[in-house]
Amino acid sequence: MNTLRAWLAPVRPTTPVADPRERRAIVVELVIVFTVTLGLAGLRSLLSLLDSLLRPEPLSEQRVAINVPQAELGLLDLLRQLLGAAQLFAWGALGVYLLWRTGIRLREIGLDRERRGKDVLAGAGLAALIGVPGLGFYFLARAVGANLTVLPSTLDDSWWRPIVLTIAAAANAWAEEVLVVGYVLTRLRQLGFGENASLVLAAVVRGSYHLYQGFGGFLGNVVMGLVYGRYWQRTNRLWPLVVAHTLIDVVAFVGYALLRDHLGWLP
Template identity: 35%
Template sequence: MKRTTSEPSAEHSAAPGPGGLRRRFYGWELAIVLGLSLGRSAIYAVLQLAERLTLAPLADQTATVQSSRSRAEFFDVSYQVLDAVFALVPVVLVFYLFFLHGMNPFRRFGLDLRAPVRDLLLGVGLFLLIGLGTVVIYAVGRATGITAELIPADVGEHWWTTPVLVLTALRHSLLEEIIMIAYLFDRARRIWPRAGIWMIILGSAVLRGAYHLYQGFGPGIGNLLMGVIFGWIYHRCGRVMPLVIAHLLLDVVAFLAFPLVLQLIPG
């Protein structure tokens, strides 16, 4: 695949002055965006894992990704939808920053319909690869006691349950792939222009694994590997759309068909 991303150039400067000043500006911007989104989640996840280790063996615990927020149906669906909407505010902020800098983030990130067939095929292929790997890593993690029992969704059965869970899956896919891949890669190249691409890929992957550690060590390792694969694919093709498609499919299947997925795990 031909890489379509471009390296930072002078026309994309965010602030006047020498390169060092621009890099500091981007550094603070990156810290703010991560602090409002997945960087904050990583810190909480590490603390949650540390707390879990003091309570009981991980094999005896459960980790729930999406839970009911209220016993009252109206308030539950309201909270669920608002959670999804407000979680996407950092993504909107990233797009706003890029527009302010004179760039079209949809084209810059490859989040458009310029290559729908290729994006779909690559996204489905990644879904199958990562999905199978996730099942294997989860099974090994449960067998070795380093992973809590995962409950993707603990939401009451209502007419709105399926669309809300799909919305939640879309929220996760957009937030993680745009922030952790498209945005972070762009800003990392500007802040550390001499950093090798594998340093950026590994840094992003480590952070991705960190904010899944509340589920145990297995999901942390699995998501780190997923981050390496997704980062390399983005570096090669310069489009985040296949990653969003793959992530969306992974979460939809996890939320809506997890009991069927568990049947793939022996024992």
């Protein structure tokens, strides 16, 4: 019973920042970081969903692609894909740097390398826990008209496609898990938010920048955020989340690219 209570209603492990100036600085920092990164992406995603809802065809008959060509020439496309991934890695690095600058060590958010084997195994387990039901939920949401048809990749067949898609998967995982788990949950603790309140807020932020996929994409990612965020709050390990997210996206991106021409039921 105590274990269940600890998972459902954990106690905030840190003392909130008391200095009003420091608290204001944290709020300003959060606004700036998420305006530059995933917060602005969430607003664009909301506008994309509204545009889809205003079209005459139902959501399930509309398509949206995640990894798309960026240039006509293959070499330029490759370079632009890599630049996009570099931006995502930089977003995550920004969150880590800002925490480090205020005296928070990598070990305190679970980004040290002392438990690499256990972190990889835990990540594989979390990937299965979210990935398999998540795929079923996507098909259900699409069947009831609550989700667009998502194309994980429309990149042309080339020698670098699986490499770029794998890098893109790792970049997405790094940016999202660092910012919406390690960074934002740490900052909300410093502001005095309870563990459950901060968990829900972070999960909604995660869902917001997936709204372009439809209501199913939003809800599915909110659930993912609740599970992953609570795992971090209880274990203080961030690497398993990065590993899990990477594995899910690699399967989605690379698997779809390799199988779409061989399985007729794939869009």
